[in-house]
Amino acid sequence: MKRHFEQELESLKTTLIKMASVAEEAVRLSIKACLEHDLELAKRVIDNEDRMNVMEIEIDNAIIDLLALQQPVAIDLRLILAAQKINNDLERIGDHAVNIAESAMMFAERKESAPLLEIPRMSEIAELMLRDAIDSFIHQDPELSTEVLQKDDMIDQMNVRLVQEVVQKMKTDMKSVDWGIDIIRVSRNLERIADLATNIAEEVIFVLQARVVKHQADIKRTEHGGVSQGLP
Amino acid sequence: MKRHFEQELESLKTTLIKMASVAEEAVRLSIKACLEHDLELAKRVIDNEDRMNVMEIEIDNAIIDLLALQQPVAIDLRLILAAQKINNDLERIGDHAVNIAESAMMFAERKESAPLLEIPRMSEIAELMLRDAIDSFIHQDPELSTEVLQKDDMIDQMNVRLVQEVVQKMKTDMKSVDWGIDIIRVSRNLERIADLATNIAEEVIFVLQARVVKHQADIKRTEHGGVSQGLP
Numbered sequence: 001m002k003r004h005f006e007q008e009l010e011s012l013k014t015t016l017i018k019m020a021s022v023a024e025e026a027v028r029l030s031i032k033a034c035l036e037h038d039l040e041l042a043k044r045v046i047d048n049e050d051r052m053n054v055m056e057i058e059i060d061n062a063i064i065d066l067l068a069l070q071q072p073v074a075i076d077l078r079l080i081l082a083a084q085k086i087n088n089d090l091e092r093i094g095d096h097a098v099n100i101a102e103s104a105m106m107f108a109e110r111k112e113s114a115p116l117l118e119i120p121r122m123s124e125i126a127e128l129m130l131r132d133a134i135d136s137f138i139h140q141d142p143e144l145s146t147e148v149l150q151k152d153d154m155i156d157q158m159n160v161r162l163v164q165e166v167v168q169k170m171k172t173d174m175k176s177v178d179w180g181i182d183i184i185r186v187s188r189n190l191e192r193i194a195d196l197a198t199n200i201a202e203e204v205i206f207v208l209q210a211r212v213v214k215h216q217a218d219i220k221r222t223e224h225g226g227v228s229q230g231l232p
Numbered sequence: 233m234k235r236h237f238e239q240e241l242e243s244l245k246t247t248l249i250k251m252a253s254v255a256e257e258a259v260r261l262s263i264k265a266c267l268e269h270d271l272e273l274a275k276r277v278i279d280n281e282d283r284m285n286v287m288e289i290e291i292d293n294a295i296i297d298l299l300a301l302q303q304p305v306a307i308d309l310r311l312i313l314a315a316q317k318i319n320n321d322l323e324r325i326g327d328h329a330v331n332i333a334e335s336a337m338m339f340a341e342r343k344e345s346a347p348l349l350e351i352p353r354m355s356e357i358a359e360l361m362l363r364d365a366i367d368s369f370i371h372q373d374p375e376l377s378t379e380v381l382q383k384d385d386m387i388d389q390m391n392v393r394l395v396q397e398v399v400q401k402m403k404t405d406m407k408s409v410d411w412g413i414d415i416i417r418v419s420r421n422l423e424r425i426a427d428l429a430t431n432i433a434e435e436v437i438f439v440l441q442a443r444v445v446k447h448q449a450d451i452k453r454t455e456h457g458g459v460s461q462g463l464p
Contacts (some may be wrong), residue, residue: 063313064309064310064313067299067309067313068305068306068309070301073300074300075437077296077299079301081295081296081299081316084313084316084317085320088317088320091446123435145242155248163413167410167413170402170406170409171406171410172406173411174403174404174406175401177399177402177403177409178399181395181399181402181416184413
């Protein structure tokens with residue numbers, strides 16, 4: 001029974017890693033489609049969403065079977081509950097990649113040569129965060145998760161700066177309105193992808209440390225200076 | 233043991249209902265702050281986010297305890313896993329209300345009297361979807377969940393129309409750029425809130441029908457005309 005459980009758990013992890021690589025690829029290709037005005041590539045990302053939705057359901061079903069048949073406790077239980085959340089986060093990352101691909105189609109259709117400003121750099125950081133979050137899950141590495149958490153503010157600030165810059169441009173050049181709406185959309189979706197990568201990293205830390213670092217600042221505030229929930 | 237489990241399950245449901253009412257209230261007040269240019273109200277919504285984050289963690293911890301100590305199976309297991317997802321969906325709805333409140337602050341600070349177009353109507357529908365999704369969970373009512381699912385397209389279409397209308401306005405009146413960026417942001421956040429209400433309704437159906445209606449169209453496509461996963 002025990003050996004069977006470990007096999008099932010390994011199989012769940014493998015499927016989740018596959019799901020993560022599909023999500024990563026969707027983000028990468030959606031940005032590539034923006035940069036290269038590649039209509040076909042954007043359509044491929046949009047069509048690929050179905051595949052991620054099906055994978056999400058398969059993983060959810062595997063999780064229910066695992067919990068019902070094996071009734072795990074302690075670290076195994078936490079790992080499986082975290083897997084359910086990570087699964088959901090990955091599916092949402094796929095949704096955001098689709099939003100970016102839709103804007104890529106708009107760039108391509110309008111044949112705009114307008115610059116993408118900091119978007120390539122933002123996407124590099126968001127993709128790295130996602131990759132590190134997943135790697136920290138695979139290798140059960142809390143230090144790598146913590147690195148992901150630290151990058152989230154950077155993306156938030158880049159997004160705020162980009163929106164300000166684009167709004168200024170839109171105010172002085174009416175022809176930039178269509179471009180501006182889409183580039184802000186891409187930037188906000190990248191920011192959400194980074195948030196979701198941060199969620200995944202928080203889940204990994206939760207599994208490994210058996211405590212919730214999520215919203216630790218809020219907890220500290222609520223506890224009025226009580227026991228710190230922070231990382232060591 | 234059994235009676236204790238039922239008490240714990242009831243207590244989990246009650247806490248989740250409380251979380252839902254906080255989320256509902258956040259959405260309602262964030263839109264009210266937009267309509268009435270109420271800076272203080274917008275700030276209250278933003279400050280309230282911490283409370284939702286803490287509630288989310290408390291519910292997650294209750295779920296882990298329930299699974300570890302009681303090892304439920306069948307419908308109880310599905311209910312608890314759905315509760316975990318609904319909890320996460322509600323916390324995200326709170327995040328979107330904060331985004332709307334941030335735009336409300338911008339409207340108030342700029343003292344704009346620009347119209348909010350279809351935003352009040354969209355928010356009414358989104359709030360109704362959220363309320364019905366939660367009611368369908370409380371009363372275990374799959375018909376009410378199905379109604380929520382049917383409203384999602386309506387909000388999507390309203391969002392697309394609003395964005396088109398605002399972009400046209402921005403192209404002819406440079407002074408409308410700041411307003412336009414924020415009203416599009418509010419509209420997209422309402423659309424996401426409606427999506428999350430839809431997710432909750434799907435979770436309820438999943439619990440009640442022991443099958444996943446989520447992304448049913450995708451499954452049908454993947455199965456190449458195989459067994460339908462649709463509702464009766």
